Amino acid sequence: AQKITQTQPGMFVQEKEAVTLDCTYDTSDQSYGLFWYKQPSSGEMIFLIYQGSYDEQNATEGRYSLNFQKARKSANLVISASQLGDSAMYFCAMREGYWTGNQFYFGTGTSLTVIP
Amino acid sequence: DSGVTQTPKHLITATGQRVTLRCSPRSGDLSVYWYQQSLDQGLQFLIQYYNGEERAKGNILERFSAQQFPDLHSELNLSSLELGDSALYFCASSARRDRDYEQYFGPGTRLTVT
Numbered sequence: 001a002q003k004i005t006q007t008q009p010g011m012f013v014q015e016k017e018a019v020t021l022d023c024t025y026d027t028s029d030q031s032y033g034l035f036w037y038k039q040p041s042s043g044e045m046i047f048l049i050y051q052g053s054y055d056e057q058n059a060t061e062g063r064y065s066l067n068f069q070k071a072r073k074s075a076n077l078v079i080s081a082s083q084l085g086d087s088a089m090y091f092c093a094m095r096e097g098y099w100t101g102n103q104f105y106f107g108t109g110t111s112l113t114v115i116p
Numbered sequence: 117d118s119g120v121t122q123t124p125k126h127l128i129t130a131t132g133q134r135v136t137l138r139c140s141p142r143s144g145d146l147s148v149y150w151y152q153q154s155l156d157q158g159l160q161f162l163i164q165y166y167n168g169e170e171r172a173k174g175n176i177l178e179r180f181s182a183q184q185f186p187d188l189h190s191e192l193n194l195s196s197l198e199l200g201d202s203a204l205y206f207c208a209s210s211a212r213r214d215r216d217y218e219q220y221f222g223p224g225t226r227l228t229v230t
Contacts (some may be wrong), residue, residue: 033217044118045151045206045221052217091159103174104151104161 001026003105004092010111013082020067021077021110023092029053034075035093036066037107040085051072051075082114120209122222130230134195137225141209147171148180148190148228149210149219154203166211187192197229213222 005024013019025034038047051059051066059066065074075094079086092107119142141148150162152175161172161174176182179197180224184190194201204226208219 036215043204044223045208047219047221050217063134093159102172106151106159106161108158 002107003027003107004094004107006092006110007108008110009108010113012113012115013079013086015116016081016115018080018093019077019082021079021090021092021112023075023077023107025073025075025092025105027073027094029096031097033095034066034068035095035104036064036075036077037091037093038086039089039091041088049077079112083109084114084116087112087114089114118220118222120207120220120222122205122207122225124225125223126132126212126226128228131197131199133197133229134193135197135227137192137194137205137207137227139190139192139207139209139222140168141190141207142220145209145210145220146188147216148184148188149191149208150176150190151206152203153206153224154200156200156215157203162192188227194230199229202229204228 032053034051038046047068049061050066051068063080065078089109091109094105096102121140124136141191148165148176149164152160163182164172168184179195190214204224208221222226
């Protein structure tokens with residue numbers, strides 16, 4: 001089974017609107033970390049946000065928030081007030097056994113296009 | 117600029133050859149991670165070092181090896197190269213005490229095996 005599933009290959013959003021990028025994960029561990037990364041067309045990778053499995057509150061970093069639903073094993077990324085610069089590939093990832101000591105699993109990514 | 121440097125930026129080599137990719141982490145970061153991104157395999161975690169010691173291992177082939185030196189820079193060695201090794205290789209660093217999950221990525225090394 002896939003450890004990380006991103007079911008939206010491509011998404012479009014109007015500038016200034018909010019958008020949700022879906023991510024589901026599969027693990028039997030109690031301790032794990034969930035990550036989102038952004039990759040613009042220029043190719044660099046940018047860390048966006050992190051959620052630990054024991055964190056009770058949803059993580060937020062500026063316009064990014066992670067909608068963490070543990071029972072459903074989902075970790076959706078919400079981008080508020082989309083900007084043209086948000087157009088990029090977005091990858092969801094998981095690390096089992098808390099954040100260190102174990103390998104990362106990545107999803108296949110979602111391509112987001114922000115429309116003016 | 118993330119503060120993580122990788123050299124070279126591009127590398128073209130032939131099958132069967134050996135190459136070394138270099139990564140210098142951000143000042144003060146103790147962890148270095150290596151990732152491979154290819155069209156076939158997507159993004160894959162290869163290996164992590166922390167302060168000179170191997171911390172975690174991912175989908176790293178036996179033909180690949182890595183190390184982290186006392187000055188904390190890291191090298192990824194790829195040998196007996198195959199066409200399928202063509203990919204973008206990223207390194208990242210982390211380990212600020214209060215946000216040790218936050219990784220900063222280098223610009224990547226684009227490897228083309230012909």
